[in-house]
Amino acid sequence: MGSWDTDLETGDIFWSDEMYRLVGQEPAAFTPTAEQLFELIHSDDREDMQRAFDRALTGERAYRLEHRVILADGSVRHFDVQGEVQCDAAGKPVRIVGTTLDITERKVVEEDLQTTHRRLADIIDFLPDATFVIDREKRVVAWNRAVEEMTGVPKEEVLGQGDYAYALPFWGERRPILIDLVESDDRDLETFYGVARTEDGRVMGEAFLPPAENRAGKYLWGVASPLYDTEGNVIGAIESIRDISKRKLAVEAVRESERRLATLMANLPGMAYRCRNDRAWTMDFVSEGCRDLTGYLPEDLLDSHKVSYAHIIHPDDRERVWHMIKASLVKKRPFQLEYRIRTAGGKQRWVAELGRGIFSEGGEMLFLEGIITDITERKQVEESLRRSEGEFKRVSQEFRTLLDGIPDVIVLLSPDLEVVWANQAAAALRPSSTAFLSGETCYSAWHNRTTPCGICPAVETFRSGEIVERTFAKGDGRSWHLKAIPLKDSAGGVINVIEIASDITEQVRLREEAERSSRLAALGELAAGVAH
Incomplete structure (x- = not known):
């Protein structure tokens, strides 16, 4: 998670190292300005970002929204941005501080999960x-x-x-x-x-x-x-x-073979501070956000009147926080760290602290300034992401189980006629027992061809966007009924085609026998008439 601090009077913008990494820039080669940041934002999201910023300046103070950015290499990332306007004693906005979290992976998992659910629902819907x-x-x-x-x-x-x-x-x-x-x-x-x-x-x-x-x-x-x-x-x-x-x-005695089955499926409170460089982190100033973040009033923390900030830090994290800040102060570099605190009500929260030491012209350490924000929700988001990944794996497994339990041949094809997936019945029809290769096409996998078949229902479905059905006989004497079904995106474009092939050899045989019997019966009646 990246953190930032903007001085509204001077226009100076401070970024954490993580913030540079998020936008694919090097601190030494890139100086952030308001204009550059606005250009990074996806054009469709700029108005929302501007409105949130304007509302924060005119009274709401805190804001949060998700938006997209376009990096220098053309890739698009999704960010969760939270900011808070800070005012001087007269109520005039003087600075904005906040954090930026890259939620692209969460968005990708959510989209993949939705796609899997949609494909599973489509397959069930189109089962014959x-x-x-x-x-x-x-x-x-x-x-x-x-x-x-x-x-x-x-x-x-x-x-x-x-x-x-x-x-x-x-x-x-x-x-x-x-x-x-x-x-x-x-x-x-x-x-x-x-x-x-x-x-x-x-x-x-x-x-x-x-x-x-x-x-x-x-x-x-x-x-x-x-x-x-x-x-x-x-x-x-x-x-x-x-x-x-x-x-x-x-045929009264004929029973249907086993059928296919399967297993289906806040505004960030923050506290700006100035404190002494001592073990207690004695506060000389804390913002009103301290109340929401810690449960203590600002005066409780000032001069460690009621409690020191060091006491609020989780006992298991205190030494780590001390040494990490000290190491940054020695190098006179900003520091950023995450740790736990215990609120006045006894609750545990995760916080992110972004700060720096303030030195005199002579290099003397004067005090520390920074902002501490609640990242508990982000931790919960990360946990939710892990659960989403588990859900995605579960649905994918159920999806594969469903396909493999269906006796008909089912294949999902890309617009290039490459096999995206195929069930076990489809794999059993391959000329060889080798596994499917990445990029393998349907006509090479099952027909040993280098070009698409002459009359291909899938090609016709990709072209027309309609369901196409064919019945054909193979050289081995088996007859098949093939149905190609389009899967469309929200705009109506065909993105994949499902092919379902059913072996109708027995049905064809019965029909032919019935026709033969009918012809023989007619011939017998004719012969009987002639005899009389």
Whole structure:
């Protein structure tokens, strides 16, 4: 964290070493001025910065805001700036002091986390099977497009609803269904669905959905699975449903294979001071910010009347503070350090102190001046950042688990047709068992080509921004249905494409057999007519 001090009367600006580092400058080669600092601020943020500065000068005194800066190399950094205007005895603003914290990493983590959540939601939304998710309280937290089409119920009517609301669109009543067997042993319900269980807790079954108004009866095949957090605790369940009516009518004995599942997811108080160079850090002057920072009145600290400032410093930090300041005074350099204090109420706070020794013309040490600011919130932000990183890792792991649990081939492609990620089903189709290489394209990974395939749904989707579907047969006799789905940014531009490939070989075979049977039956009827 960088600290700064601006003299409003002379225009002189003092920066800590960290402040120079934050903006990518060397103290010996750069002298900060108000004009230069304003030029560093991103053009879209300058008005907000100016307004905050003006309000502080005209009465608010303290201000805080986040803004972007553009460094000399063109990179953009995010800063959290906190400042406070100090006035003379007549109330005239004479200086502004404050701190600047680089929060770029926090911003990047937040954006990555949002992107991961959005991709996960997009994948669930575009799964070809009707899929919904419930939490521990049996409230619906996801209801994808396919289940909207199957039931005619939009997600807006069911998201957040509990009390078996997810059963209403299917059965016309609130009642347990397949997903509820994930954590129960309802024998009657298991018999109704003909449930099969797997070792990892998934349940599979099928049922006939009777006809209802504006809906024909249909056979449904469902797969339900528990969802776990990173510590192995059940946080909900997911169910995917497929209409198998056509297959059921064609071949009564055919059962749906296991389906895809997965694991889802202040103004800085500060105190300006002047103190003596003694072990007690005896205060000759402290600003009113002392009350908010330490809980003591200014007069309590002046001349160590009630308590010395050294006594407020955490016992484990006192010696370190003493020696660090002494080392800076010997070199006649400003000092900056962080340590803990104990307030009048017994609370512990983290503070940052920026100060310097004031010397006479003869080099005699006169006193120390500086500012002490509360950085407890910054410490909490750092802790929050660590938690955010852990959350990001957790969601990423759940994201990968979800993909690998789905039997269909799912691939995320960049605009250059490079493989961003692919699930295990996709990896199993590679000609070789080697791992994906950075920058590898889909046409080189699966087709051993050096150029894109002739009619590529992904290329068409990147071009049109629309969903593109193809059905094709491969040389090995297998038939595939391929769907390319665009993922768009807030401006509507296609940034990635999801390709979902389903093996429809068995469906094609059944259809061809049915057509052959139909032709043979027609031929037999014709022959019988001729015979008569």
